Amino acid sequence: MSGSAVGDTGSTVDAVVVGGGAIGLASAWRLAQAGLAVELVDPDPGSGASGVAAGMLAPVTEARLGEEALLRLGLASWSRWPALVAELAELAEPAPDAVSGPRWPSLSYRGDGTIVAALDADDRAVLRDLVDRQRALDLDVTDLSAADLRRLEPALAPGVRRGALATGESSVDPAALVAALLLAAERAGVVFRREAARRLVTADRGAGAAPRVAGVELAGGGRVIAGCVVLAAGAWSADVEGLPEAVPLPVRPVKGQVVTLRQRPDDTLVHHTVRGLVRGSVVYLVPRDDGRLVCGATVEEKGWDGVATAGGAHELLRDVLTLFPGLDEAELVGTRAGFRPGSPDDLPLIGRTAAEGLVVATGHYRNGILLTPITAEAVAAAVVGDPLPAEVLPCDPRRFAEPVPQVGTGAALRGAVSEGAR
Numbered sequence: 001m002s003g004s005a006v007g008d009t010g011s012t013v014d015a016v017v018v019g020g021g022a023i024g025l026a027s028a029w030r031l032a033q034a035g036l037a038v039e040l041v042d043p044d045p046g047s048g049a050s051g052v053a054a055g056m057l058a059p060v061t062e063a064r065l066g067e068e069a070l071l072r073l074g075l076a077s078w079s080r081w082p083a084l085v086a087e088l089a090e091l092a093e094p095a096p097d098a099v100s101g102p103r104w105p106s107l108s109y110r111g112d113g114t115i116v117a118a119l120d121a122d123d124r125a126v127l128r129d130l131v132d133r134q135r136a137l138d139l140d141v142t143d144l145s146a147a148d149l150r151r152l153e154p155a156l157a158p159g160v161r162r163g164a165l166a167t168g169e170s171s172v173d174p175a176a177l178v179a180a181l182l183l184a185a186e187r188a189g190v191v192f193r194r195e196a197a198r199r200l201v202t203a204d205r206g207a208g209a210a211p212r213v214a215g216v217e218l219a220g221g222g223r224v225i226a227g228c229v230v231l232a233a234g235a236w237s238a239d240v241e242g243l244p245e246a247v248p249l250p251v252r253p254v255k256g257q258v259v260t261l262r263q264r265p266d267d268t269l270v271h272h273t274v275r276g277l278v279r280g281s282v283v284y285l286v287p288r289d290d291g292r293l294v295c296g297a298t299v300e301e302k303g304w305d306g307v308a309t310a311g312g313a314h315e316l317l318r319d320v321l322t323l324f325p326g327l328d329e330a331e332l333v334g335t336r337a338g339f340r341p342g343s344p345d346d347l348p349l350i351g352r353t354a355a356e357g358l359v360v361a362t363g364h365y366r367n368g369i370l371l372t373p374i375t376a377e378a379v380a381a382a383v384v385g386d387p388l389p390a391e392v393l394p395c396d397p398r399r400f401a402e403p404v405p406q407v408g409t410g411a412a413l414r415g416a417v418s419e420g421a422r
Contacts, residue, residue, distance in 0.1 A: 073371065212357045
């Protein structure tokens, strides 16, 4: 499919980022910090998967044998999170132009670890296998007895008698992160175009050569011409028109539903991020500092069906209340559905493509929030021509230049219990 040819434009910049989720915002911010003139195109920044994600920064409890490259990537990005939080906190200090002021959100960043709790005998057997696999990957996981579990989470159901703790894991509020990144990008000089990107603009490079990507055409008819286009539109990345044939993007939407509760102010029942194994199912609970509790998430291969359903909510609440019966008195804040961008091999697509002028950052599936710091760093390096972090190299988008079997996520979901999707 060919894109629009270069013509009269509304603006010309060094880089245009398509997609305003956490990864797109962080990438635009880093590019602006590097001194580039940057525009970001998105009709409603933060309205995609980033706004639905639970925000677990959990490279250990997500680790699976056979996905060592993803583990290394996750650990490398996880190690960058404290610096990112500190940088955003410093930006939140009062400024002369009052950009931050009271609007700057609390990230609800928590570093108290992830508890994995197993309900019955079969779940405990699965947990033992899971811990063995994590230790085979040299990951730091501690066994928890029934007494240990009660000390950390007294409100767990009496039948939960075995668990494990990934001490170093953390969590963040993705909605607050997106809001903070938006303000940081604005302060750094990023210009926001609150429109949809309809088509890539290309420049012909002659017979036999792939076209150069030179900008984007907007849904309203305007154009942004840029030295580089960064495509970071999550599950929608492959739907932007005009992608050169030399740049396959095998990214698909994977539906996930979450339920948000609010714990009673005088009776907080869940204190840590908890990943529960409940009669063969996996559910997670992620507490926020304001009392909210995000519970998720379903994993549904249903294309673009984005309806939050009664069945999805029932499935999650059934398992949540099995683990924490006292939450039956919690306020039901709401349910939401979103689309994770899945890739055939579970690795994201990050870096330069076969088309000159096009960098992509998509396919992060359930790890988009975790991988935000290292992805933004890699995008900035790719745009300016610097080396990418070593852990990002397996994510080269050009690995899909030839057809590949559609395996990975689906098969892994059927065979693993650590699949709690974000």
